[in-house]
Amino acid sequence: MGLKAILQQKKKAIVKDWIDLVIDTYPGDSSKFMKSKGDRFANPVGSTISQGLDALFDGLLNGDSREKMMDMLDPVVRIRAVQDFAPSQAVFFIIYLKKLIREKLKKETKKDKIADELAELEFKIDELSLLGFDVYMGCKETLFSIKANQEKTKIYKAFKRAGLVTEVEEIGPEPGELNI
Amino acid sequence: MSDLPDADEFIKIDHSTPSTGWMDTPAKIRPGMYCYASNYRSVEALGLPNARRWNPLDDDWQIPDNWQQIFLEGLQERLDKFRSLKIFMDICVRCGACADKCHYFIGTGDPKNMPVLRAELLRSVYRNDFTTAGKIFGKLAGARPLTLEVLKEIWYYLFQCSMCRRCSVFCPYGIDTAEITLLGRELMNLLGLNIDWIATPIANCYQTGNHLGIQPHAFKDMLDFFVEDIEEITGVNCEPQYNKKGADILFLTPSGDVFADPGTYTAMGYLILFQFLKEKYGLDVTWSTYASEGGNFGFFTSHEVMKRLNAKMYAEAKRLGVKWILGGECGHMWRVIHQYMDTMNGPADFMEVPVNPVTGTVFENASSTKLVHIAEFTADLIKNNKLDLDPSRNDNLSVTFHDSCNPSRGMGMLDEPRYVIQNVCNNFYDMPPSTIRENTFCCGSGAGLNAGEDMELRMAGGLPRANAVKHVHEKHGVNMLACICAVDRAALPDLMDYWVPGVDVIGLHELVGNAIVLPGEQERTMDLRMEPLPGMEDEADE
Numbered sequence: 001m002g003l004k005a006i007l008q009q010k011k012k013a014i015v016k017d018w019i020d021l022v023i024d025t026y027p028g029d030s031s032k033f034m035k036s037k038g039d040r041f042a043n044p045v046g047s048t049i050s051q052g053l054d055a056l057f058d059g060l061l062n063g064d065s066r067e068k069m070m071d072m073l074d075p076v077v078r079i080r081a082v083q084d085f086a087p088s089q090a091v092f093f094i095i096y097l098k099k100l101i102r103e104k105l106k107k108e109t110k111k112d113k114i115a116d117e118l119a120e121l122e123f124k125i126d127e128l129s130l131l132g133f134d135v136y137m138g139c140k141e142t143l144f145s146i147k148a149n150q151e152k153t154k155i156y157k158a159f160k161r162a163g164l165v166t167e168v169e170e171i172g173p174e175p176g177e178l179n180i
Numbered sequence: 181m182s183d184l185p186d187a188d189e190f191i192k193i194d195h196s197t198p199s200t201g202w203m204d205t206p207a208k209i210r211p212g213m214y215c216y217a218s219n220y221r222s223v224e225a226l227g228l229p230n231a232r233r234w235n236p237l238d239d240d241w242q243i244p245d246n247w248q249q250i251f252l253e254g255l256q257e258r259l260d261k262f263r264s265l266k267i268f269m270d271i272c273v274r275c276g277a278c279a280d281k282c283h284y285f286i287g288t289g290d291p292k293n294m295p296v297l298r299a300e301l302l303r304s305v306y307r308n309d310f311t312t313a314g315k316i317f318g319k320l321a322g323a324r325p326l327t328l329e330v331l332k333e334i335w336y337y338l339f340q341c342s343m344c345r346r347c348s349v350f351c352p353y354g355i356d357t358a359e360i361t362l363l364g365r366e367l368m369n370l371l372g373l374n375i376d377w378i379a380t381p382i383a384n385c386y387q388t389g390n391h392l393g394i395q396p397h398a399f400k401d402m403l404d405f406f407v408e409d410i411e412e413i414t415g416v417n418c419e420p421q422y423n424k425k426g427a428d429i430l431f432l433t434p435s436g437d438v439f440a441d442p443g444t445y446t447a448m449g450y451l452i453l454f455q456f457l458k459e460k461y462g463l464d465v466t467w468s469t470y471a472s473e474g475g476n477f478g479f480f481t482s483h484e485v486m487k488r489l490n491a492k493m494y495a496e497a498k499r500l501g502v503k504w505i506l507g508g509e510c511g512h513m514w515r516v517i518h519q520y521m522d523t524m525n526g527p528a529d530f531m532e533v534p535v536n537p538v539t540g541t542v543f544e545n546a547s548s549t550k551l552v553h554i555a556e557f558t559a560d561l562i563k564n565n566k567l568d569l570d571p572s573r574n575d576n577l578s579v580t581f582h583d584s585c586n587p588s589r590g591m592g593m594l595d596e597p598r599y600v601i602q603n604v605c606n607n608f609y610d611m612p613p614s615t616i617r618e619n620t621f622c623c624g625s626g627a628g629l630n631a632g633e634d635m636e637l638r639m640a641g642g643l644p645r646a647n648a649v650k651h652v653h654e655k656h657g658v659n660m661l662a663c664i665c666a667v668d669r670a671a672l673p674d675l676m677d678y679w680v681p682g683v684d685v686i687g688l689h690e691l692v693g694n695a696i697v698l699p700g701e702q703e704r705t706m707d708l709r710m711e712p713l714p715g716m717e718d719e720a721d722e
């Protein structure tokens with residue numbers, strides 16, 4: 001049996017550990033909730049992580065395209081990019097898949113053929129990890145641009161359309177007055 | 181194994197549940213999750229305590245030395261005054277039914293955003309100083325003394341609650357965390373601990389008449405500009421009346437509709453509706469350039485400030501001598517009217533029980549406050565066949581509806597907006613039942629949290645809402661999120677940009693304005709945003 005077949009066989013166990021690994025980065029009460037409920041509307045974080053990782057695992061085995069992989073990474077990373085995580089903590093789970101796979105494949109990895117295939121898969125996981133940073137940065141850039149354009153796109157734009165831009169600044173606090 | 185260091189050590193991923201209980205896990209104030217401190221000039225303008233420069237990230241918040249006394253006496257006063265607070269402090273059985281219902285908890289994964297725990301932050305202090313069990317058993321009875329660290333924690337989480345009341349729907353005792361938050365924020369204001377996104381708008385509203393501090397002439401200039409645009413689109417002049425004494429109806433709307441996109445298009449919709457009704461039925465509506473704010477950020481500060489701002493609207497109605505007030509698409513404005521106005525400034529006996537002059541419908545529900553929601557008003561007009569509508573003009577839109585917390589949960593307005601939407605456009609798809617109507621998820625930016633600096637909080641808190649929009653976007657091709665709240669119109673575009681690109685935000689009366697066929701109008705080629713109407717792409721270019 002080749003590596004792909006073995007991984008397909010053990011998928012359930014590996015993906016379960018993978019999901020738990022991510023969900024356990026949340027405090028106890030929260031992770032309990034995220035694991036407990038399947039409803040994607042009541043529990044979007046838990047269900048996005050479960051579905052996302054399941055799909056990513058399949059994508060890895062099937063050799064899905066870069067675009068497809070990024071699309072699958074996006075929902076999971078997008079959530080973690082606005083939560084209380086350092087960038088490394090937000091995307092750590094991708095590279096950790098290597099560890100989980102090795103744990104579950106202790107016996108098989110001894111075989112030469114599998115060892116070669118595994119090295120290849122691990123390189124792919126490394127690549128995926130780099131894609132994770134691209135997605136993460138993309139999310140942060142969106143956040144920054146939303147922040148930067150906030151005033152401009154709403155109030156300023158409306159005033160500009162009406163030709164009334166001159167005095168807008170006067171009503172806000174002077175620069176340096178905001179306690180930031 | 182190898183003698184190399186374990187990889188875990190680099191990333192420091194915490195795989196385990198923290199062993200400390202919530203009381204012993206201090207809060208860390210994180211940028212992106214809190215709003216900037218109130219500008220001292222705004223605090224001064226309002227005559228609220230302890231105006232000074234301060235920064236939530238500093239160790240020293242520069243509060244008076246006797247801050248504990250001020251806080252606890254303030255709490256005592258409110259426990260005596262508001263029976264609800266006393267009950268909410270005493271009766272929670274910590275059943276957990278509310279725990280996973282808050283969008284901030286769901287989105288941030290922070291347990292202190294569970295409604296039960298949010299309330300417990302204050303309740304623990306209450307137990308410590310106001311209950312015998314707490315005084316004797318202390319921590320065993322869930323009590324803890326009010327230290328500076330505790331104060332900061334309470335502050336941090338009071339401003340991560342949008343007072344949306346979703347949790348209260350699920351609480352078997354009807355405990356309303358939003359009320360606890362309002363009173364908690366009152367206590368914070370006694371120490372000068374407000375945020376600027378609230379303090380400056382209320383100072384502006386108090387001094388100038390609206391949250392943005394825009395003066396009467398600029399208010400009129402903006403409406404004049406809408407009139408020009410509408411004339412270009414429809415060929416009809418929709419010039420409104422301003423400050424007209426003796427008009428039948430005073431129209432009040434949040435200033436966001438006049439000054440911020442995409443609310444501005446909603447304002448154009450109001451103008452078109454009023455013009456239609458004036459031409460056909462002689463409706464006599466006036467706008468006010470003085471009471472130029474329907475919203476009330478005072479509601480996010482204290483009962484007293486809320487009352488002050490609310491009183492201005494009624495003073496203007498009295499000055500103009502109108503029969504009743506029609507209110508635009510706003511969220512918390514309705515909560516204030518529906519829930520507080522009557523006991524604060526009401527009953528508004530100098531006005532008449534509102535009657536729709538076009539249909540004869542009596543708005544019994546507003547018989548005391550004299551303030552009718554425009555969604556209700558328009559639904560009544562449509563029900564009585566009083567409007568000429570061409571819903572096909574909205575055919576390029578596939579619409580879903582976000583129930584804003586305040587009109588839906590706060591006052592029970594669930595069907596009227598949907599009824600209007602279904603009459604003015606042909607493609608409407610509701611989001612899943614567990615995410616709409618009474619169960620609606622907050623936009624994540626309510627109760628004064630719609631700032632730029634707390635974007636991570638807003639995006640995480642808005643996730644459950646966005647997630648449901650994404651579902652109808654993917655399933656039905658929904659490209660427009662309709663709402664009847666100015667905070668939503670400001671907040672949801674950001675939320676969509678982050679979570680569901682390709683979905684834009686629209687006010688109910690923008691849809692109405694597109695669909696209304698005005699007497700004497702030219703053939704329209706553009707919608708109110710001056711985008712081509714369906715099938716008119718070539719004409720609009722010319």
Ligand code: SF4
Pocket residue numbers: 281282283284293294295298340341342343344345346347348357358361
């Ligand atoms: S009122 Fe809304 S934001 Fe506040 S705790 Fe309840 S569900 Fe959360």
Ligand code: SF4
Pocket residue numbers: 271272273274275276277278279295296350351352353354355
């Ligand atoms: S549902 Fe009500 S009683 Fe139960 S924990 Fe929440 S607030 Fe307390």
